[in-house]
Amino acid sequence: MPEHEDRSRPDRLDEALARLPQEVQPEHDLWPGIAAALPKTPARRWRYLPLVATVAAVAFAGLLAVQLLLPEAQDPTLAPTQTVAELPAEFLAAEAAYRQVRAQRVADLADQLEQLSPETRASVERSLDTIQSALIELRAALGEAPADPVLQHLLLSVYSQEMAVLGQIDQATQVVGDGSIEI
Amino acid sequence: MVKAELDLDREESAYLERARNGDTLAFEWLYRRHVGRVYALCLRMTAEVTLAEECTQRCFIRAWTRLGDFRGDSKLTTWLHSIAINEVLGARRASGRDRAVLVSVSDEERDSAIVANDAGDEMDLERTIAKLPERARHVFVLIAIHGYTHDEAGALLGVAEGTCKAQYHRARRLLAERLGHSAGESMHA
Numbered sequence: 362m363p364e365h366e367d368r369s370r371p372d373r374l375d376e377a378l379a380r381l382p383q384e385v386q387p388e389h390d391l392w393p394g395i396a397a398a399l400p401k402t403p404a405r406r407w408r409y410l411p412l413v414a415t416v417a418a419v420a421f422a423g424l425l426a427v428q429l430l431l432p433e434a435q436d437p438t439l440a441p442t443q444t445v446a447e448l449p450a451e452f453l454a455a456e457a458a459y460r461q462v463r464a465q466r467v468a469d470l471a472d473q474l475e476q477l478s479p480e481t482r483a484s485v486e487r488s489l490d491t492i493q494s495a496l497i498e499l500r501a502a503l504g505e506a507p508a509d510p511v512l513q514h515l516l517l518s519v520y521s522q523e524m525a526v527l528g529q530i531d532q533a534t535q536v537v538g539d540g541s542i543e544i
Numbered sequence: 545m546v547k548a549e550l551d552l553d554r555e556e557s558a559y560l561e562r563a564r565n566g567d568t569l570a571f572e573w574l575y576r577r578h579v580g581r582v583y584a585l586c587l588r589m590t591a592e593v594t595l596a597e598e599c600t601q602r603c604f605i606r607a608w609t610r611l612g613d614f615r616g617d618s619k620l621t622t623w624l625h626s627i628a629i630n631e632v633l634g635a636r637r638a639s640g641r642d643r644a645v646l647v648s649v650s651d652e653e654r655d656s657a658i659v660a661n662d663a664g665d666e667m668d669l670e671r672t673i674a675k676l677p678e679r680a681r682h683v684f685v686l687i688a689i690h691g692y693t694h695d696e697a698g699a700l701l702g703v704a705e706g707t708c709k710a711q712y713h714r715a716r717r718l719l720a721e722r723l724g725h726s727a728g729e730s731m732h733a
Contacts, residue, residue, distance in 0.1 A: 374723070387579065391579065391600055392575055398601070
């Protein structure tokens with residue numbers, strides 16, 4: 362029927378549509394079939410993808426910095442991993458320990474960076490910036506989910522990366538100071 | 545949409561967090577809370593009980609695997625609806641039934657599926673919507689019943705907004721014609 366023949370119809374139709382239920386329950390309980398088909402892998406595995414990517418970028422940045430400072434280093438990625446494994450179980454204790462060591466190394470960082478060649482220094486500073494960005498991101502995520510063990514692990518991994526870079530800067534500048542290695 | 549409407553309530557957020565960590569009991573809570581809205585959409589889009597049940601199940605199974613992707617930018621129902629719509633469209637493509645449901649389902653079968661929970665004018669209306677051509681029905685169900693805009697419905701169905709509007713008006717015209725002939729007295733009295 363053309364609309365102009367009954368102008369009230371659209372309104373009546375809308376009123377009828379508005380009365381239709383937004384919810385309809387299935388006649389059968391569908392949950393048992395769903396539960397049986399749920400993959401055992403927790404859904405959360407995708408949740409951390411962006412943060413894992415961040416940590417991977419940090420690892421790359423840390424590796425780059427270490428290679429620039431000590432070309433002879435055999436496998437600089439091993440040190441951070443081992444460090445994480447050796448950290449205390451309690452996350453706060455681990456973080457406190459990290460902060461203490463970090464404070465000692467950062468105190469001399471500015472002077473140490475001054476001893477590096479401009480090119481190496483720029484690369485190392487970019488790596489440290491990347492690490493800092495990751496730490497901020499992970500701290501924010503952990504603030505929303507403080508008990509999340511995966512986030513805790515990721516944060517400790519980045520802490521370790523930063524410690525590795527700071528440690529290598531320390532070693533490299535001592536060597537430079539002795540005049541043994543030209544960077 | 546008002547921002548407050550987009551915020552998940554605390555209880556749902558808690559269950560969502562638990563489900564993300566692999567807690568199937570928490571996910572069952574989310575299922576029980578949302579299955580009515582998901583099934584309603586699937587049933588109205590497919591006009592078939594069995595297919596609607598399959599799509600609803602697939603929707604929640606897929607949601608489980610993608611929970612980590614849901615960041616609360618929209619309501620959980622909206623997110624589940626988008627998955628359900630993909631399941632409905634995918635099921636249609638997979639079964640080669642991407643034609644009007646009238647070909648494969650008898651009126652009686654469809655009516656019994658759609659109107660089980662309805663009565664009176666609503667029953668007539670549900671029956672008539674179920675008999676709409678499939679593409680027009682999809683658009684109409686999303687916009688007229690579940691409140692999506694033309695733009696949103698077009699995006700969800702993978703069609704242009706203009707196509708969406710055309711199908712919507714086609715559905716309204718068909719509904720007006722069919723209700724006028726078969727149920728006009730009760731609907732428009």
